[in-house]
Every structure is written in C-alpha cells, then in structure tokens.
Amino acid sequence: QSALTQPITVPGSPGQSITIFCTGTSSDVGAYNYVSWYQQNPGKAPKLMIYDVSNRPSGVSSRFSGSKSGYTASLTISGLQAEDEADYYCSSYTSSNTHVFGTGTKVTVL
Amino acid sequence: QVQLQESGPGLVKPSQTLSLTCTVSGGSINSGDYYWSWIRQPPGKGLEWIGYIYYSGTTYYNPSLKSRVTISIDTSKNQFSLKLTSVTAADTAVYYCAAGYNAFDIWGQGTMVTVSS
Numbered sequence: 489q490s491a492l493t494q495p496i497t498v499p500g501s502p503g504q505s506i507t508i509f510c511t512g513t514s515s516d517v518g519a520y521n522y523v524s525w526y527q528q529n530p531g532k533a534p535k536l537m538i539y540d541v542s543n544r545p546s547g548v549s550s551r552f553s554g555s556k557s558g559y560t561a562s563l564t565i566s567g568l569q570a571e572d573e574a575d576y577y578c579s580s581y582t583s584s585n586t587h588v589f590g591t592g593t594k595v596t597v598l
Numbered sequence: 599q600v601q602l603q604e605s606g607p608g609l610v611k612p613s614q615t616l617s618l619t620c621t622v623s624g625g626s627i628n629s630g631d632y633y634w635s636w637i638r639q640p641p642g643k644g645l646e647w648i649g650y651i652y653y654s655g656t657t658y659y660n661p662s663l664k665s666r667v668t669i670s671i672d673t674s675k676n677q678f679s680l681k682l683t684s685v686t687a688a689d690t691a692v693y694y695c696a697a698g699y700n701a702f703d704i705w706g707q708g709t710m711v712t713v714s715s
Contacts, residue, residue, distance in 0.1 A: 489660070489661060489662070491644065522700040522701070524700070524701035524702065526645075526702070533694055533705040533706065533707055533708050534645065534694075534702070534705060535705070536698075536701055536702060536703050539698075539700065539701035539703070540700060540701070545703065577644065577645050579645075579647070579701070579702070581700055584658075584661070585658045586647065586649075586658055586659070586660060586661070587635075587647040587650075588647060589637075589644060589645040589646065589647060590644070591644055592644040592645070
C-alpha cells in the first residue's frame with residue numbers, strides 16, 4: 489500500500505485559514521469515510537484531531553474541521569494561531585482491512 | 599481513561615528480533631472498544647502503520663512488513679506485544695502503541711529503538 493499524498497509544507501499567517509489536502513485512491517480515502525487527522529509536535533506522540541472525515545474528539549478546537557470529496561480528504565484550520573504550527577498527518581482505513589498514513593505536512597505560521 | 603505505555607530494549611542488533619510490549623491501564627484490553635495498534639516513525643520521517651490486533655486475537659498487518667511481524671495479546675496482563683524479525687538499520691524508529699477503532703484515539707508516548715551492532 490502506498491502512503492497517502494500530502495503537501496510537504498503549508499504556510500499561513502495568524503488569523504488566516506489554511507487547508508491541507510490528503511489524496512488517496514479508490515481503495516482507501518475513496519472507499520470509506522474513515523479518514524482521520526493527527527497533529528504532532530516535535531518529540532511528542534501524535535494527537536487525534538479529526539476522525540471519520542469530519543468529527544472532532546472532545547477537547548479539540550472547533551477551528552479544526554475536516555471534509556472529503558472523492559479520493560481527497562482535507563483538514564482546514566481557521567483562525568490560524570502560533571500554537572497550530574506542527575506536523576499534520578492524515579490516515580485512512582483501506583479495503584485490505586489495514587490503515588495507511590499520509591506523507592505528512594508541516595504547517596508553518598509566518 | 600485508557601492509557602498506554604510501551605516498554606522494551608532501546609538497542610537491537612542487526613538480524614535479531616525486536617520485541618516491544620504495550621501495557622494498557624485504565625481499561626480492559628478485553629473490552630472490545632478498541633483495536634490495538636503498533637505504529638512507527640523513523641527519525642525525521644513520517645508515520646507508518648505496522649499492524650493491529652483485536653481482543654479476539656484477530657490480526658491485520660502492513661503488507662510491506664507482514665512477513666516479519668507478529669502482534670500478540672495477553673489479556674491476563676492487559677498487554678499486547680510486537681515482534682519484528684530480521685531487523686536492519688531501516689527499522690530504527692520511534693515505536694508507538696495506539697488504540698482506536700477507525701482512528702487512533704489514544705497513543706503511548708513512544709519508545710526509540712535503534713538497530714545497530
């Protein structure tokens with residue numbers, strides 16, 4: 489299975505909205521609504537931010553939202569803050585009963 | 599609240615077997631609420647899903663690692679384990695255990711494993 493495709497970096501200014509895209513195939517992102525997103529700060533374990541495409545776990549800011557169209561999922565961060573600077577990974581369940589992660593995106597706050 | 603903690607050797611010699619254990623606290627590994635996963639991250643690189651096990655013993659593995667990986671569960675100790683055989687330097691990574699159903703809700707802190715002679 490190949491990793492889902494994400495942009496390497498996405499820059500943004502404080503207060504701005506940014507969107508990270510995650511592109512898969514008909515066997516993963518396109519097949520199920522089981523796309524999740526993770527935020528990872530340096531030296532820390534990833535943290536679940538979005539599950540089942542668009543659901544936020546308790547305690548995650550409403551500034552984070554997710555969606556999907558076809559083979560591409562997206563994570564939008566609105567009202568960008570300095571604390572949002574981190575690496576972000578998407579993940580999807582696959583038709584082989586496995587999971588696959590995205591290549592990862594570094595969000596930089598200018 | 600379920601918490602996870604990885605344990606095991608931080609240094610493994612090439613060609614040997616990497617063995618790690620994840621201890622589950624704050625909940626029962628038998629609950630059926632979660633699939634129990636292993637995920638790794640080589641230094642400076644992205645996340646790679648290794649595989650997962652359900653309390654029933656059902657396992658699924660990453661096809662690229664399937665020939666070398668075994669994940670097992672010990673319900674009496676509330677633990678699940680990873681064995682990766684014939685390791686090389688490419689297996690050097692932070693190894694995380696995680697819990698979830700269609701996502702990875704809960705993560706351990708991770709443990710660094712270096713493959714070197």
